[in-house]
Amino acid sequence: MGRAPCCDKANVKKGPWSPEEDATLKAYIEKHGTGGNWIALPQKIGLKRCGKSCRLRWLNYLRPNIKHGAFSEEEDNIICSLYISIGSRWSIIAAQLPGRTDNDIKNYWNTRLKKKLLGKQRKQQQAQQSRRAASSLKQEMIKRSESGANFANLPVGFVTQNPYWAPELPVAVPMVNYQTHEPQLIKDQASIKNMLIKLGGRFSADNITTTTTNTNFLYPVDISSSSSSDHQFYQNSIDVLTCTSAPNNNIYAADQFASTHYDANNNGGGSSSPTMFQGLDDHNNNLQADHHLSELVVYGNDFPHQHQQLDGFYQGAETLNNGSTGTSTTSAESEISWGDINSLVYSTQMVSDYETCQQRMPTVHSVFAESTYFGLK
DNA sequence: AAGAAAGCCAACCGCGCTCCT
DNA sequence: TAGGAGCGCGGTTGGCTTTCT
Numbered sequence: 310m311g312r313a314p315c316c317d318k319a320n321v322k323k324g325p326w327s328p329e330e331d332a333t334l335k336a337y338i339e340k341h342g343t344g345g346n347w348i349a350l351p352q353k354i355g356l357k358r359c360g361k362s363c364r365l366r367w368l369n370y371l372r373p374n375i376k377h378g379a380f381s382e383e384e385d386n387i388i389c390s391l392y393i394s395i396g397s398r399w400s401i402i403a404a405q406l407p408g409r410t411d412n413d414i415k416n417y418w419n420t421r422l423k424k425k426l427l428g429k430q431r432k433q434q435q436a437q438q439s440r441r442a443a444s445s446l447k448q449e450m451i452k453r454s455e456s457g458a459n460f461a462n463l464p465v466g467f468v469t470q471n472p473y474w475a476p477e478l479p480v481a482v483p484m485v486n487y488q489t490h491e492p493q494l495i496k497d498q499a500s501i502k503n504m505l506i507k508l509g510g511r512f513s514a515d516n517i518t519t520t521t522t523n524t525n526f527l528y529p530v531d532i533s534s535s536s537s538s539d540h541q542f543y544q545n546s547i548d549v550l551t552c553t554s555a556p557n558n559n560i561y562a563a564d565q566f567a568s569t570h571y572d573a574n575n576n577g578g579g580s581s582s583p584t585m586f587q588g589l590d591d592h593n594n595n596l597q598a599d600h601h602l603s604e605l606v607v608y609g610n611d612f613p614h615q616h617q618q619l620d621g622f623y624q625g626a627e628t629l630n631n632g633s634t635g636t637s638t639t640s641a642e643s644e645i646s647w648g649d650i651n652s653l654v655y656s657t658q659m660v661s662d663y664e665t666c667q668q669r670m671p672t673v674h675s676v677f678a679e680s681t682y683f684g685l686k
Numbered sequence: 687a688a689g690a691a692a693g694c695c696a697a698c699c700g701c702g703c704t705c706c707t
Numbered sequence: 708t709a710g711g712a713g714c715g716c717g718g719t720t721g722g723c724t725t726t727c728t
Contacts, residue, residue, distance in 0.1 A: 324722090325696070348713060364714080365697065400716060415717075416695050 316348065316359040326366055330356055334363055335371045343367070369410045376408030380417055388414060388422060 337354045344350060348360035356363065369375070380388075384406055391402045397418075399411035406414065 323698075346713075359698090360713085361699090361715095362697075368715095369696075397717065411716075412696075419718095420694055 316351075316361075318359075320357065321351075321359045321362070322357045323362075326358075326370075330358065331366070331371060334366060338367060338371075365412075369412045374408050375410065377413075380409075384409070385422060385425075388418060389426065392418065392422075 333354055333356060337350075343364075344353070346360075347364040350356075350360055351358045351363050358366075387405055388402060391398075391405060395401060397415070399415045399418075403409050403411040403414050
């Protein structure tokens with residue numbers, strides 16, 4: 310049984326608002342306010358509109374100080390930065406842009422900005438580089454495994470980047486036990502599989518047996534104290550997102566990160582939105598999966614390349630926009646896999662952290678340690 | 687000049703969350 | 708504590724406009 314409709318659909322007008330309707334609504338709200346009840350409002354003022362429609366019309370068009378028209382370069386940058394940081398939280402993004410509505414920003418992003426930022430050429434570069442990185446990492450993992458390497462030396466929280474599940478599993482997955490804080494190697498395929506499911510992989514309905522709440526393999530850790538060789542190894546292995554005011558400069562746990570993007574029934578975090586890792590079971594989607602699994606760790610603020618790389622991100626975007634590269638990108642060529650860009654966002658957990666951060670610090674940086682992710686190197 | 691395709695954006699839809707009873 | 712009502716949000720749709728062929 311579905312939810313009861315908020316209004317009598319048969320007796321409400323749909324479609325564009327007339328100037329008269331606008332005037333009626335505006336005059337009433339300016340004089341009396343909304344009265345705290347949008348559902349009842351249209352009846353009060355004699356509009357044959359759904360209360361939700363009135364609310365939307367007021368918020369997106371009629372209320373004072375709404376800014377219409379072109380977005381500035383500065384606004385573009387803010388939107389991009391926040392989208393990368395927090396994803397499609399349009400209301401939060403809109404809160405940073407006075408006069409802009411979430412709907413406006415959403416439309417602007419969907420129709421223009423995202424095309425501006427990414428293109429086919431980049432995707433191809435990304436594919437090549439990602440394959441190379443995954444391959445070298447896998448070899449490194451095998452080497453370490455064969456030599457009986459002590460994975461305790463690895464930075465805590467490391468997840469093998471062998472990203473694509475079937476048909477072969479990673480050789481081994483170094484993890485830190487959440488309870489004991491002891492490093493451990495996970496070699497058992499079922500365990501690894503469950504772990505990856507937990508981290509966000511979706512393989513098939515039959516295979517989903519874990520929930521997002523039962524096990525915790527990882528916990529936040531400061532990698533700044535890791536040895537330089539490990540640091541390098543790590544750096545070559547993962548992508549990095551950072552929040553400059555993350556508590557204690559800690560890495561966020563991968564499970565924390567993934568659990569908010571996935572649930573075992575594939576219900577997503579809300580409505581019908583795809584989960585972050587949707588597509589991992591697609592055999593043609595190796596590249597995308599590469600990226601998803603390589604993003605499971607978040608550093609603190611001491612990573613050296615962050616500003617430079619964020620700058621690179623924007624430079625790349627501008628280059629695309631200006632068409633100033635030798636290989637200009639046409640709009641037709643700009644079709645992209647949105648798994649790529651959607652995978653850039655923080656988890657809900659991180660968003661709340663971000664929101665906390667935001668109260669303390671004016672900016673939040675997102676960073677990608679491997680800027681090859683964007684083909685920017 | 688006309689039809690097709692693409693771009694754009696206002697509005698709708700449905701779900702999760704919160705508040706209230 | 709449970710259930711209902713309303714709110715807020717993000718995804719999607721549909722229709723108008725602009726550009727392309």
